[in-house]
Amino acid sequence: MNVNEAMKLLKEKGYKHTDKREDMLHLFALEKRYLSAKDVLERLQNEYPGMSFDTIYRNLSLFADLNILEETELDGEKRFRFSCSISKHHHHLICLECGKTKHIDSCPMDSIRQQFPDFEVTGHKFEIYGKCQECVTIN
Ligand SMILES: [Zn+2]
Numbered sequence: 007m008n009v010n011e012a013m014k015l016l017k018e019k020g021y022k023h024t025d026k027r028e029d030m031l032h033l034f035a036l037e038k039r040y041l042s043a044k045d046v047l048e049r050l051q052n053e054y055p056g057m058s059f060d061t062i063y064r065n066l067s068l069f070a071d072l073n074i075l076e077e078t079e080l081d082g083e084k085r086f087r088f089s090c091s092i093s094k095h096h097h098h099l100i101c102l103e104c105g106k107t108k109h110i111d112s113c114p115m116d117s118i119r120q121q122f123p124d125f126e127v128t129g130h131k132f133e134i135y136g137k138c139q140e141c142v143t144i145n
């Protein structure tokens with residue numbers, strides 16, 4: 007997913023083009039990591055001094071509903087990032103310091119399924135948390 011694809015999708019779904027929405031998407035494109043609504047507010051409040059946390063949160067949830075952003079919850083707070091453009095099923099290692107992610111190509115469900123052949127799996131979540139190499143080096 008990139009900003010152009012996201013703006014096109016919003017238009018197709020009948021959502022208005024606003025500079026705020028576009029700037030939010032540019033921020034995610036630039037950062038390439040998980041951001042909270044608070045992070046987004048901090049980055050955009052110079053440009054849009056009156057913008058509320060609610061407005062940001064509503065837009066981020068909309069983007070997540072449209073699969074423009076992926077969401078996860080870290081430390082009890084929702085975080086968002088651009089959806090991966092890799093279409094193959096995969097999981098993420100997530101750095102809790104900087105929010106950057108790495109891809110894991112293998113899926114733990116493959117082995118778990120064999121242990122529970124009678125359970126009909128309809129979905130799963132799997133994330134690994136820790137510190138990336140850069141963050142380990144800084145601290
Ligand atoms: Zn990914």
Ligand SMILES: [Zn+2]
Nearest residue numbers: 101104138141
């Ligand atoms: Zn990191």
Ligand SMILES: [Zn+2]
Nearest residue numbers: 096113114115
């Ligand atoms: Zn999986």
